[in-house]
Amino acid sequence: MDGVTEIRRGTLQEQTFYEQVGGEETFRRLVHRFYEGVKDDPLLRPMYPEEDLGPAEERLALFLMQYWGGPTTYSDNRGHPRLRMRHVPFKVDRAAHDAWLKHMRDAVDDLGLSEEHEQTLWKYLTYAAASMINSPD
Numbered sequence: 001m002d003g004v005t006e007i008r009r010g011t012l013q014e015q016t017f018y019e020q021v022g023g024e025e026t027f028r029r030l031v032h033r034f035y036e037g038v039k040d041d042p043l044l045r046p047m048y049p050e051e052d053l054g055p056a057e058e059r060l061a062l063f064l065m066q067y068w069g070g071p072t073t074y075s076d077n078r079g080h081p082r083l084r085m086r087h088v089p090f091k092v093d094r095a096a097h098d099a100w101l102k103h104m105r106d107a108v109d110d111l112g113l114s115e116e117h118e119q120t121l122w123k124y125l126t127y128a129a130a131s132m133i134n135s136p137d
């Protein structure tokens, strides 16, 4: 075993981002707060096909947990994320993007993460949201 492997296996092994920010509870709080915003949003709410937002909340929470190094339950249930493809049925234009990010911003702020964690999470969310746009204004 070389030195690097030894270190990786030992106590110096880094925690995943998922673990660092508090694991499942943190991601569930984030996504729950996000859907509290979606629930009353006149542009976004009609886009969600199901009456009950609970299953959508579960899918987004499991996806984000998996993305950040938590359990792979999302893909175990849903397969490869292919998020752009899964958003094709919905009109994601600039206005939808802005509304989505507004509720996410409120939800991230409520978590009270360290500045470094908050920035890492926010950078990803803004990048991912921009990449989901599939309709011109």
Ligand code: HEM
Pocket (backbone or CB within 6 Å): 044, 047, 048, 049, 050, 055, 056, 059, 060, 063, 078, 083, 086, 087, 090, 091, 092, 096, 097, 100, 101, 125, 128, 129, 130, 132, 133
């Ligand atoms: C940019 C604006 C966005 C809009 C308007 C939007 C809207 C939607 C809608 C209407 C659904 C269907 C609800 C459901 O049945 O699950 C959905 C699903 C989903 N969205 Fe988004 N979304 C956006 C961005 C994002 C981003 C940035 C991510 C990831 C970081 C994301 C992750 C997901 C996931 C994981 C699902 C469930 C996919 C599945 O397994 O079927 N979305 N989104």
